[in-house]
Structures are given as structure tokens and as C-alpha cells.
Amino acid sequence: MKHTSKIITLIPLILLGLSGCNESSKKETMLDPELVSQGKEIFRFDTFGDEQLWTDTLQLHNVVAGAVDPVTALSVGLKVDSEVLPEGVLQTVDLTDPATTITLLKLNAVVGLQGDVQEINGKDTLVSLGATCALCHSTVDDSVAPGIGKRLDGWANRDLNPGVILSLSPALQDQATQDVLLSWGAGKYDAYWNQDGLNDPTVIPPAYGLKDVALATYTGEGSISYWNAYVAVTQMGAQGNFIDERLGLNIMHDPDLLTEKLPALEAYQFSLNAPKAPEGSFDSDAATRGKVVFNNQGNCGSCHSGDKFTDAGTQLHYPDVVGTDPTLASRSLTGKYRTTPLAGVWQHPPYFHDGSAATLLDVVEHYNNHLALGLMPSEKDDLVQYLLSL
Structure with a gap:
């Protein structure tokens, strides 16, 4: 082959x-x-x-x-x-x-x-x-x-x-x-x-x-x-x-x-700038609450940091940290994954490198389970609305 x-x-x-x-x-x-x-x-x-x-x-x-x-x-x-x-x-x-x-x-x-x-x-x-x-x-x-x-x-x-x-x-x-x-x-x-x-x-x-x-x-x-x-x-x-x-x-x-x-x-x-979320495509009140979750309980900002929403300028991450399929990393020169910038993330499902997350809620659920974040259903929903606003 x-x-x-x-x-x-x-x-x-x-x-x-x-x-x-x-x-x-x-x-x-x-x-x-x-x-x-x-x-x-x-x-x-x-x-x-x-x-x-x-x-x-x-x-x-x-x-x-x-x-x-x-x-x-x-x-x-x-x-x-x-x-x-x-x-x-x-x-x-x-x-x-x-x-x-x-x-x-x-x-x-x-x-x-x-x-x-x-x-x-x-x-x-x-x-x-x-x-x-x-x-x-x-x-x-x-x-x-x-x-x-x-x-x-x-x-x-x-x-x-x-x-x-x-x-x-x-x-x-x-x-x-x-x-x-x-x-x-x-x-x-x-x-x-x-x-x-x-x-x-x-x-x-x-x-x-x-x-x-x-x-x-x-x-x-x-x-x-x-x-x-x-x-x-x-x-x-x-x-x-x-x-x-x-x-x-x-x-x-x-x-x-x-x-x-x-x-x-x-x-x-x-x-080429990331496209802004269409007007009315997300709940602005929920997005405001979701930003708090993003930066606090969700701990998302520890990797998705700065105005580009990524820390890849300073580090990459081993597959076990990310919790996604390790195959691509094992084929690469770095052996690691980068943190994806989030601007325009509303526009391009599915998510993760292999498309294994169909929706942003699936992404949130993945990290909630993998990192044992303990987010409540309402917090997960608010976090999704914040991501949709980026």
C-alpha cells in the first residue's frame, strides 16, 4: 500500500x-x-x-x-x-x-x-x-x-x-x-x-x-x-x-x-480573520456566564490563553493530557498536540483533529470527564454559548 x-x-x-x-x-x-x-x-x-x-x-x-x-x-x-x-x-x-x-x-x-x-x-x-x-x-x-x-x-x-x-x-x-x-x-x-x-x-x-x-x-x-x-x-x-x-x-x-x-x-x-459569530446565533447572557466558567471552573484558559486562545507559543501537550486519540501525535515530529485557537470555532464542526466531537457540547463533555471538572449541566450549557460567541 x-x-x-x-x-x-x-x-x-x-x-x-x-x-x-x-x-x-x-x-x-x-x-x-x-x-x-x-x-x-x-x-x-x-x-x-x-x-x-x-x-x-x-x-x-x-x-x-x-x-x-x-x-x-x-x-x-x-x-x-x-x-x-x-x-x-x-x-x-x-x-x-x-x-x-x-x-x-x-x-x-x-x-x-x-x-x-x-x-x-x-x-x-x-x-x-x-x-x-x-x-x-x-x-x-x-x-x-x-x-x-x-x-x-x-x-x-x-x-x-x-x-x-x-x-x-x-x-x-x-x-x-x-x-x-x-x-x-x-x-x-x-x-x-x-x-x-x-x-x-x-x-x-x-x-x-x-x-x-x-x-x-x-x-x-x-x-x-x-x-x-x-x-x-x-x-x-x-x-x-x-x-x-x-x-x-x-x-x-x-x-x-x-x-x-x-x-x-x-x-x-x-x-484572513476568523469570522464573527452571526447575530442571534448564541445567547449573550449565557455567554457572559460561560466566560466565567471558561476562566474558572472549566480551567479552559490555562491552555486556551491570550488573545489567540492558545498556549502553543510556549508549549505543546502530550496526548494523555488532551485525552484524544494519540495516533496522529505518534506519527508527528513533536509527539504532542497543540492547543487550537478558538476564534471562529462556532463555524467549523466537527472538533478535535479526528472530528471525534460532533458539537461543542461534546467537546465540553469530553474535558469535563477527562479532567474531572465537575461542571453542572447549566455550566456546560453556558460554556458552549461562550464558545459559540468567539
């Missing part, structure tokens, strides 16, 4: 990646607007040459052209950017025809995918396909229809099913690989599987609220640019450089289409 999985270097988990986890620094990072603007284009549209994987190896451009109509694309979590669509186009096209998907790719309307569409013998033909950071770390607001609307960069696409998408590749049809890919489910991906051969997917994390968060990933391996490079090169198949002696990786490309773009990409990610 490990040999087969080496073929797969897929998808942004810039993803998996970018679930930052650090205490904010003393000095706030100032962002260069020009660099942020460049990074926005990179985040949304730059494949870093990963067509060498998606097209040349996985042959997914042929799969899309022959079998993936818009209805199918939406069913596996792909999103459509309504703001680039000509007026009325959705009312006039056949959403059950793969040719319509090619039209959407030509319009640059499929979030996170870049297709080279050329006219061959009088017909639009998908010549190549690549993926960008936005595939996993953007969604849409569903303002036109489910899966169709305005972009929401930085929001984890928890509808995306990377395993199903990969399972369509002619290069990945052996049964062992199919079993792994189809076991992941929507909103999950394993960014280590093609390295260690183990199967333990994690939920795709959001890419917002990361400014002044020094570490990235659920296990805090390194900076955001470090993880962007790891994911781009080892997962997306980018033509870039990635070196980490700890992992035994020394991957070089000439030309390097990635490294010089990392500062701009990071700047754009740092510009």
Missing part, C-alpha cells in the same frame, strides 16, 4: 496544515497590502505546477472531462464561485453534462481547481488540471444554491471528499488504495499517509485567524510557510523545494515554482 500511495501527493491541506496553534506574539505582525494582494491570487489560482501530479500521473483531467458533471462535482464537495459566472448561465446550462464542468473550469469558477481548456477540433477540451490551496481552504456562502455562491477564503471545505476524488484516478485502482481513500469521508484527509503508509485522516482545518500564530498543524511541526511547502510539494505534487532532515526529505525542483511565493501566500493567510 505504501508503494501505491507514493503516487498520491494530493491536495492542499495547507490544509491539514494550517490549523494554527500558537500564543500571539508580543508584537503584532504588520501586513504589506501589496504582498497580501499577491498572496490572494496565489492562494486562489496558483497550482505551483502540480499538474505534473493531477494530470500527468493521476489523469484526473480525463476523468473530469468524461464523467464529472456539475451535479457530481457538487456531490463530492467542489464549490462554484458565482461571482465569475455570466448572468443567467446556471439557468441555461445542463448541470448533468460533463461539458458544463469544462465550461465552469474555463470560466475559472470551480473553487480550487485550475483547468487549461483549449479549443480542439471546434470543441472545448480540458487539456490539464491542477489544484490550489483554495480547494481545501475555501468554500462559498451558498447564496445562489448549495455549493454555489461567493467565495469564503480560509473557511475549511468540510464538504470536500478528497478520498472519493482521488479514488477516481486510473492510477489508484488497486483495492488496498481504494479501501484507504474511501474510508476518509467528507472533510478529512491524511497528509502523512503517502509518507508512512498509515491511515489516520484528520479534519481539514480552517486557514483563517492565523496572524501571529507561530506554529501550524495539529501537532505544531513548524511555521505556516513550512507547512505550506510540505503540503504543496509532498501532497499536491508542486514543482517546488522542500527539505526537512527530520523527515528524511530532500525534494528539489528546477525550476522551483513555489519557494519565492511563500511570503505572499503567508501574508494573505495572515490577512
Whole structure:
């Protein structure tokens, strides 16, 4: 299985990646607007040459052209950017025809995918396909229809099913690989599987609220640019450089289409603020009481500290302290978990790295039991309302 999985270097988990986890620094990072603007284009549209994987190896451009109509694309979590669509186009096209998907790719309307569409013998033909950071770390607001609307960069696409998408590749049809890919489910991906051969997917994390968060990933391996490079090169198949002696990786490309773009990409990610809780989505009186529980009886603030709600700037935590499944930590370089920043936590269930907590109440119940906090039902409810307000 490990040999087969080496073929797969897929998808942004810039993803998996970018679930930052650090205490904010003393000095706030100032962002260069020009660099942020460049990074926005990179985040949304730059494949870093990963067509060498998606097209040349996985042959997914042929799969899309022959079998993936818009209805199918939406069913596996792909999103459509309504703001680039000509007026009325959705009312006039056949959403059950793969040719319509090619039209959407030509319009640059499929979030996170870049297709080279050329006219061959009088017909639009998908010549190549690549993926960008936005595939996993953007969604849409569903303002036109489910899966169709305005972009929401930085929001984890928890509808995306990377395993199903990969399972369509002619290069990945052996049964062992199919079993792994189809076991992941929507909103999950394993960014280590093609390295260690183990199967333990994690939920795709959001890419917002990361400014002044020094570490990235659920296990805090390194900076955001470090993880962007790891994911781009080892997962997306980018033509870039990635070196980490700890992992035994020394991957070089000439030309390097990635490294010089990392500062701009990071700047754009740092510009993405966590979304504020919608008005009326929580009980403000209960949230006020819940803040007291958070900082006192619940002892949450001992780890979720500072304005970033994380202590990962100073420490990581062994699995037995956290009380969640230790597998991911055991596969990581740190052997520990980071404390996840909480801003915008209302927006991205399920929770914990493996999605084992469906709701925030499940999270509270977990720690109430694991740490023997002795919270009363009313205190747990108030704490949930406070978390929903962040």
C-alpha cells in the first residue's frame, strides 16, 4: 500500500496544515497590502505546477472531462464561485453534462481547481488540471444554491471528499488504495499517509485567524510557510523545494515554482480573520456566564490563553493530557498536540483533529470527564454559548 500511495501527493491541506496553534506574539505582525494582494491570487489560482501530479500521473483531467458533471462535482464537495459566472448561465446550462464542468473550469469558477481548456477540433477540451490551496481552504456562502455562491477564503471545505476524488484516478485502482481513500469521508484527509503508509485522516482545518500564530498543524511541526511547502510539494505534487532532515526529505525542483511565493501566500493567510459569530446565533447572557466558567471552573484558559486562545507559543501537550486519540501525535515530529485557537470555532464542526466531537457540547463533555471538572449541566450549557460567541 505504501508503494501505491507514493503516487498520491494530493491536495492542499495547507490544509491539514494550517490549523494554527500558537500564543500571539508580543508584537503584532504588520501586513504589506501589496504582498497580501499577491498572496490572494496565489492562494486562489496558483497550482505551483502540480499538474505534473493531477494530470500527468493521476489523469484526473480525463476523468473530469468524461464523467464529472456539475451535479457530481457538487456531490463530492467542489464549490462554484458565482461571482465569475455570466448572468443567467446556471439557468441555461445542463448541470448533468460533463461539458458544463469544462465550461465552469474555463470560466475559472470551480473553487480550487485550475483547468487549461483549449479549443480542439471546434470543441472545448480540458487539456490539464491542477489544484490550489483554495480547494481545501475555501468554500462559498451558498447564496445562489448549495455549493454555489461567493467565495469564503480560509473557511475549511468540510464538504470536500478528497478520498472519493482521488479514488477516481486510473492510477489508484488497486483495492488496498481504494479501501484507504474511501474510508476518509467528507472533510478529512491524511497528509502523512503517502509518507508512512498509515491511515489516520484528520479534519481539514480552517486557514483563517492565523496572524501571529507561530506554529501550524495539529501537532505544531513548524511555521505556516513550512507547512505550506510540505503540503504543496509532498501532497499536491508542486514543482517546488522542500527539505526537512527530520523527515528524511530532500525534494528539489528546477525550476522551483513555489519557494519565492511563500511570503505572499503567508501574508494573505495572515490577512484572513476568523469570522464573527452571526447575530442571534448564541445567547449573550449565557455567554457572559460561560466566560466565567471558561476562566474558572472549566480551567479552559490555562491552555486556551491570550488573545489567540492558545498556549502553543510556549508549549505543546502530550496526548494523555488532551485525552484524544494519540495516533496522529505518534506519527508527528513533536509527539504532542497543540492547543487550537478558538476564534471562529462556532463555524467549523466537527472538533478535535479526528472530528471525534460532533458539537461543542461534546467537546465540553469530553474535558469535563477527562479532567474531572465537575461542571453542572447549566455550566456546560453556558460554556458552549461562550464558545459559540468567539
